[in-house]
Amino acid sequence: MKDLDAVLAAFDGKHTAPLETFAERQAPTAAVIRALTAAAGAPDQKHQSAATWLLKRYGEDGLAFTPRQTAALLALLPRVTHWEAKLHLLQIFPGLTVPEGEAPALFTLLTGPGYRGDANKLVRAWTYNALAELAAQHPARRAEVQALLARGAEDEAASVRARLRGIAKAHGWARRGV
Template sequence: MEPTTHSALKNAILEWDGKSASAIKTIYQQFREFDEFPEWSLSMLKDAELQRGASYLLKQWLSDGGSLSAANIKSIHQCLPTVDDWQALLHLLQSAEYLPIGKAEKSSVEFALRRHLTHPNTFVRAWAYHAFYWLARQYPEYRADADQFLNMALADEPASVKARVRQLQKQGF
């Protein structure tokens, strides 16, 4: 690993205003070709100043077909209860379908997701339903709870959350 490149990524995220979509996409384009890119981004999830940018970079990496080792996926799952920034949490929840949950982590992931279903931010709640759905797709023992949560969301949540839930229900288990 070339420390100067890791440092350059860190500095780029620190210089990013935390809002500009085009700027973070440019950062992604600059660094995604490095073999160490996912590990660098993952290492930055533990730093509150870097969480938002690093989580976006990881989400983009995964949605573009990038893969992570089982150990790296486990690290992301371990971050779920401790991420400070709501947008960083949102990015991780949006990546749920790319992050298979190991048997050893399923209880802690379940606990974190249940907690996020009541998050004050509606976007986080919507994507917590998404992540819980993917947990239930992987582990059928959670399907009854997932169905119950999705049905409750349709009755109680704002329209933006209901839209996400309807999309999940259309996919089925």
């Protein structure tokens, strides 16, 4: 996709105007989502951030990701290295349906140092949100997630504690953990 390549190359890491323009002009076809997923998995961190930003935008605009697209997005979680790319994927998470077979590995990844233990407070905050969404879909994980939410309430970052309060409001079962 020549147009997408140009938009990704034009992204300066800060200003999203070229991304906004692309999202407004380009419908999120299966080919576009495949191209964005491929770009998000590339080593270039600016491309990771831009591609995941576009994927998040399409999700916010109402795109329901197919099971195949969901699998591709979940496969990006251990591969992306830029904190913004991680954040965008975590923010997409509420719109994804996680297959039962993928839940254990995803839980392990999210509770590890690259997500729940990440140095970036926003990544940590949204990791708790993703864990809560995972537990909402897979109730067998709720007790573990409640314990993690309780530990998260001790995080010094106000953004983490604010996200935990939002989780408690959204998920009645999570109130016991926060």
